[in-house]
Amino acid sequence: MLMEYVPGGELFSYLRNMGRFNNSTGLFYSAEIICAIEYLHSKEIVYRDLKPENILLDKEGHIKLTDFGFAKKLVDRTWTLCGTPEYLAPEVIQSKGHGRAVDWWALGILIFEMLSGFPPFFDDNPFGIYQKILAGKIDFPRHLDLYVKDLIKKLLVVDRTRRLGNMKNGADDVKRHRWFRSVDWDAVPQRKLKPPIVPKKFSRTSKRETQNVIKKLEDY
Numbered sequence: 001m002l003m004e005y006v007p008g009g010e011l012f013s014y015l016r017n018m019g020r021f022n023n024s025t026g027l028f029y030s031a032e033i034i035c036a037i038e039y040l041h042s043k044e045i046v047y048r049d050l051k052p053e054n055i056l057l058d059k060e061g062h063i064k065l066t067d068f069g070f071a072k073k074l075v076d077r078t079w080t081l082c083g084t085p086e087y088l089a090p091e092v093i094q095s096k097g098h099g100r101a102v103d104w105w106a107l108g109i110l111i112f113e114m115l116s117g118f119p120p121f122f123d124d125n126p127f128g129i130y131q132k133i134l135a136g137k138i139d140f141p142r143h144l145d146l147y148v149k150d151l152i153k154k155l156l157v158v159d160r161t162r163r164l165g166n167m168k169n170g171a172d173d174v175k176r177h178r179w180f181r182s183v184d185w186d187a188v189p190q191r192k193l194k195p196p197i198v199p200k201k202f203s204r205t206s207k208r209e210t211q212n213v214i215k216k217l218e219d220y
Contacts, residue, residue, distance in 0.1 A: 004064075006056040006057070006058050006064050006066070007058070007059050007199060008056060008057025008058055008059060008061060008197075008199035009056065009057065009199065010052065010053055010054075010055065010056060010057075011029065011052045011053075011055040011056070011057060011063065012051075012052035012053045012055075014057070014197055015052050015113070015114060015117070019117050020114070020115055020116055020117035021114045021115060021196075022115075023115065023145050023148065024196060025114075025196040025197065026111060026114040026115045026148070027148075027179065027180070027182075027183070028193065028195065028196050029055070029063060029114065029196075030107070030110075030111050030114070030180075031180060031183050031185075031188050031193075032062060032063045032188060033050070033055070033063060033065075033107065033110070034107065034171060034174055034175060034188075035185075035188050035189045036063065036065050037050075037103050037104070037107065037165075037171065038170070038171035039189075040071070040103075041100050041103070041170070041171070043073070044073050044074065044075055045071055045072070045073050046071065046072050046073075046074060046078075046098075046099060046100055046102065046103060047065065047068070047070070047071050047103050047106075048070040048071060048072065048082060048083055048102060048103070048106075049067060049068075049069070049070040049071070049082075049083055049084065049087075049106075050065075050087060050103060050106035050107060050109075050110055051084050051086075051087050051106070051110065052110065052113065052114070053067075054066050054067045057195075057197065057199055058199075059199060059201075060191075060195060060198065061195025061196070061197045061198045061199060062191050062195055070082045070083060074099065076099065077097035077098060077099045078097065078098060078099070079095055079097050079098075081093075081095065083102075083106075085126040085129045085130070086109065086119040086121060086122055086129055087105075087106045087109045087110070087119070088102075088129075088130070088133060089101065089102040089105035089106070089133075089160070090105075090133055090134050090136070090158045090160075091160055093130045093133060093134060094134070098160075100165075100166060101160040101163050101165070101166035103165075104155055104163055104164060104165030104166055104174070105155060105156060105160075105163065107155055107165070107174075108151075108152050108154075108155025108156040109121075109156070111148065111151065111152055111155070112138075112152050112156075115141075115144055115148060116140075116141050116144070120138050120139070120152075120156070121133045134158070136156065136157075136158045138152065138153065138156060140152075145179065147177070147178045147179040147181075148179045150177075150178070150179070151164070151174075151177050151178075151179045154177070155174075164177070
């Protein structure tokens with residue numbers, strides 16, 4: 001099976017190289033991810049594995065979600081325990097049944113990690129991580145913007161019925177948050193905003209190697 005070539009690599013790599021993203025970079029990628037989640041939910045698909053490793057950058061620096069191995073189409077709830085420990089929502093850990101709300105929880109974790117360089121709940125073993133997630137205590141680095149702290153708190157509400165994104169207005173509640181006050185939401189899905197990270201262009205050698213691989217596949 002052939003898949004689209006996404007030359008920019010993982011967002012994870014840029015995050016590790018930079019240590020953490022500044023506020024505007026985190027804001028840009030959060031906005032694009034929100035539009036991706038909103039689209040999936042409109043198709044009744046829960047992604048369930050949002051993390052920096054599963055976000056790729058195209059040649060212009062826009063995001064593409066990858067690895068839909070845990071994604072599931074559902075109308076009500078599912079009880080499968082799956083995902084990355086640091087990103088699991090409380091209802092997944094407690095086997096209470098889960099739905100779209102888990103993606104909004106994961107968004108809160110991702111925003112924290114992008115701007116801090118580490119996830120809000122971490123430990124040497126998964127069980128320690130789960131305990132911290134269920135406790136819900138978040139220690140914010142001092143440098144974080146006040147508005148983004150408020151957004152993260154509202155996304156990381158243990159009670160999913162009160163979690164931002166999972167209430168009556170869905171994704172619109174997230175998009176209307178003050179942290180996103182400068183975002184043109186019509187421009188985001190049309191890829192009209194300039195990405196803060198633009199992957200380096202390939203050398204002639206790498207282009208030639210890519211063409212050789214394509215030719216071999218065509219001859220196969």
